[in-house]
Amino acid sequence: MKKYDAIVIGAGHNGLTNAAYLAKAGLDVLVLEKNPYIGGATVSRELHEGWMYSNCSYVCSLLRPEISRDLNLPKFGLQVIPYVGGVTFKRDGDYFGNYDDHERQYREIARHSKRDANAYERYTADVTKQTRFIRPFLLRTPPDPTSFKPRDIQELLYLAKSFYNLGEKVLGDTLRFWTMSIGDFLDEYFETDVIKCHLAGSGIIGTALGVYSPGTAYVLLHHYMGEVDGSVGAWGFARGGMGSVAKALAGAFQSFGGEIRADAEVDRILATGGRTSGVVLANGDEIYADIVVSNLDPKRTFLDIMAEEDLPASVVKQARNFKIRGSSGKLNIALDGLPTFHGLPAKSPLMTGDMHFIDSLERMERAYDDWKNGTWSQDPYVDMLIPTQVDPTMAPTGKHMMSVFVQYAPPKLATGEWTDKDRDAFGKTVIDQIGTYSPNFKDLILHAEVRTPQDIEDEVGLTEGNIFQGELTFDQLLFNRPFPGYAQYRGPIKGMYMCSSGTHPGGGVMSAPGANAAREILMDLNHPSTVPEAYPDD
């Protein structure tokens, strides 16, 4: 039977990125995917005829430009189109809009508070200091602080130098920033609730924490450190939906001779004598390779497809304790036309961006209280976009597709597992909230896909439906991701590696974990790296 050089488990964007860089180095690589389609949570699906949904991840910014360029993803069909705008609707009929040009933005904030409009400049400068600090680390392997290997010492020195370069004041700010809550952080800049609220969303998306929970300020940074064509913090739509990212990565991988097998669920990673020799599929087939890379989250990797007896007890313990809590659901809606919203002029440029319906931090915190109580938020925070205003390919002309990310939704309800009835009620809660602000919205609905955290886990394989494959809190970042001692993409047995968002630098459609893991694997094989270096962020 044929033996591959490497098997990658899971055809999500990180698995495909990892596989592409291994194949680029000349390795014979097989990617295995449990679903009949590739992409994992980076997927476009036609669930209503004529409408394409980005039914998991829905916007793009974090995808490393070095990787996009190096793998020539445009040649394989990837086009990321930036969007602007964004709006938070208020209960009193007013709204706060996020304009892309500086002076109109100033006037819009000033309409709510002149002081806030000025403070926004300080806020932007301070957040930019943090993104400049973090961005160079995205395509680097975190150092092991307990190691005395020359490379770890060198990387630790690089980290220390980066800290030193921040200057004393900013260094203090950075340490605070990485540990404080987004609510407290924004309180230091703004007095207007709706403005804080519009910005705070980025601190809680995908996170089972509230706006006043420590650690949420960093989550905001995670949403600001990406870029579209050099515009740091900008977000865009992948033309044709997020599946275009996976498709392009797969195209690059296949151009290097790689092989993808769909409908091929891995049951077990083979391990004998402290090293891996391949995998067993759910259908019983065995496939052999000296290198096996898991793109599944740490819980699934170590608790589902590896046997406890093959692993050090400490790894089993750490995998069990790994925080990967489900906090969000998703609605994907086919619309017969473009909805209008109270207070907004028709076709306002604000509508091409992210829309929200919670106007105070207190309401956001209450939404989190519902999650803690084991129910979905009755007054949810949604991150809602209508990409078809920009992308002509995802719905029939004049019709629209709406993506509604919903926070919070627990992985299990206080009443037990999610039922069909619960799912319907969850969907209704969200649709009712949107309907409150949009008079024609409900009449325009042609089809809606409602996804609970349980649905996302079942279909995509993300434990609890956690979009980041593990919480982005400081205890699980950098050299602690997924856990101390295993942050350099090497697993506990020889030949086994991790490349998922559960490793540094974490979730979002970034491809950095996949690329970083490939660099480590190639290093172990004494093969020159095929992974590009990061652009300096100067």
Place this chain on the structure above:
Amino acid sequence: MTDSEIPPLLLQTPFHSRVADACEINLWEDWKGYTTPAAYSNVELEYFAMRNSASIFDITPMTKYRITGTDGHAYLDRLVTRNLKKLDVGRVMYTAWCNDEGKVIDDGTIFHINDDTFILCSQERHLDWLEWSALGFDVKIEDVTEQIAALSFQGPTSCAILKKMDLEGVENLKPFDLHHYPFQQTELMVSRTGFTADLGYELWISPEHAENLWDALMKAGEDYNIKPVGSEALQIARVEAGFIQAGVEFVPAEQEVRVERSRSPYELGLGWLVHLKKSNFNGQQALKEEKLNGSRFRFTRLDVQGNKPAENSFIFNQQKKVVGMVTSAAWVPTAKRNIAFASLEMPWGKPGDELWAEIYYLRELKWARVLEKCTVLEEPIFDPERRHATPALDY
């Protein structure tokens, strides 16, 4: 003279009322004496309208000559470097034309409208040269720049919008085809041409119908994310497309003051436009000699490492000697490359040559300098299927 007035510094195109309404940021520039927008609202979004949906760019200031007369075809064939005899009625050809020294006067497009009528469209003005070249030919050359209003209408949804405007069969136009369509009470000439290397058209109409054309496009394009775009966005698309521009990549030969400022077609990567074996044409002898003895410069398209555009950069070889300079540069967002056009001294610029761009960039009032490695490109970096497909694809 009576009713004497000081002539206006800048003219307005027949689309001006619509352009001015749409131009939110009042970023105007002077293009061939016309007030034209550098941008309307957001350059990035305008660029993406060209690459993702549909864009309108007012090209009325382009210089247009109508050539009529029984010798029209023969005259133009003698004028330009390319074999024009193959240019049938209903077709357009891109070509260059040279002076007798074989240096490029300009590049542009020639439209074969009907048996005896051609339109020559270019960036620069050339009536003087056109008339000198016409000695002995039975032709009439008129400057019709002001008599024809024109829009460049580019992008993946452009054909769908024209179909919605009931331009029957427009999807069957092949690249470089032209056809006339009834439009309201007049005639609209449509050519499948453009400056973006994408699916796109150029629309030609008499000035009094210009505003109606604009309105009809905007209305039909409402659900197709149609946007008017300015010159800054077009610049990015042009560099991505790999197209040169007169006055940027070369000094038009008739305007050259200092030596070595003009370029031959070979020195601009336009060797494919030179048909040395065809019958006599302007510059033929000089170009034959150049072909034999070699050129002075090589036009190269470079893929520059890093993400900083190599604007105005000098290009160095591995011995750190300056071997040329960048004429145009941009980060191109669809192909995701950092592209520079460079004019290099021979023999530099061959595929595989080790070249470096010296890039200056400003960060918070402080200039910094970086040397980035350049790779000579051999293939186009942007050449989508929809650019060539006939019938035109629906985005």
